[in-house]
Amino acid sequence: MKSEDAQVHPLDPSDDAVTEFIDTVNALGVDGRWLVGGFTDFLRLQKRGGGPGMTAEERKFVIESGAMTEAELVVSERSVARGSLEKSAGELWLRTYQETWSANTAAQFLGWTQKEVLAAAEEQRIYGIPVRGRLRFPRWQFSLGSPGKLIPHLETVLPVLTEHWDWISISAFMSVRQRSLVAEGRKTPRSWLRDGGDPAAIADIVESDKWW
Structure with missing residues (x-):
């Protein structure tokens, strides 16, 4: 039994x-x-x-x-x-x-129209992930203090990220401090890019598939 x-x-x-x-x-x-x-x-x-x-x-x-x-x-x-x-x-x-925004919220934050947000996602200038026929936008890519309110070099790193991982893995990666991203202490990939770090360093980690 x-x-x-x-x-x-x-x-x-x-x-x-x-x-x-x-x-x-x-x-x-x-x-x-x-x-x-x-x-x-x-x-x-x-x-x-x-x-x-x-x-x-x-x-x-x-x-x-x-x-x-x-x-x-x-x-x-x-x-x-x-x-x-x-x-x-x-x-x-x-x-x-829960850490994603709707197209409407993303548009309001960026000062764009929803049409512009959806077009940018299709062109991989911002990152949108499909959930039941609608796009959601992970919040890690937005940065109030950055030009255009997006983290710098987003267009450069997105193709590398999406080629290797799904959106859940990407979101986790962007929020984890990396041993190889050091500038006054370890940084997350998001903070590394936001603070002017070289996007090539992100690509190196992704392509080696070794991060923590």
């Missing part, structure tokens, strides 16, 4: 968890149907392949290597079975989404 921790509970539309989720989204005061649709699209990509999990040999190696005790491994496997990986991925998506 499975323990409670190992059980997987299918979701039903009448569940209290669903009602609570709906109430929470509605309390945000946003287009809830559109936001949930985008989140659903993301979760759909997390669909499992139905693999067998760890083999006996792999379990033995993990335990004997000291990485985990057998009890810790059992707890970890139960957590994964319940959806901990998908939950973490979903939380990351939502956190990153």
Whole structure:
């Protein structure tokens, strides 16, 4: 018999968890149907392949290597079975989404029209990411104190970034201090560019795919 921790509970539309989720989204005061649709699209990509999990040999190696005790491994496997990986991925998506602007908000900040914002995104002069047929604009690219209110050299680094990573990875990268970006202390890629740093240094990190 499975323990409670190992059980997987299918979701039903009448569940209290669903009602609570709906109430929470509605309390945000946003287009809830559109936001949930985008989140659903993301979760759909997390669909499992139905693999067998760890083999006996792999379990033995993990335990004997000291990485985990057998009890810790059992707890970890139960957590994964319940959806901990998908939950973490979903939380990351939502956190990153919260750090984006609509085309209207971006236009107001830049002093542009929405048409100009969308045209700039298509030409990769600014960074727009599609969510359910609408573009969202990550906030890291905007800078009130910079010329044009965009971080310098944005057009230079965008093709390099988008060639290697998705928008969630790019947003994370731009906010993490890098060991190789040093000017009075380590800088994030965003602050490096904002403060006049060489965009080639950003390209070097991206192309080496080694950042932290």
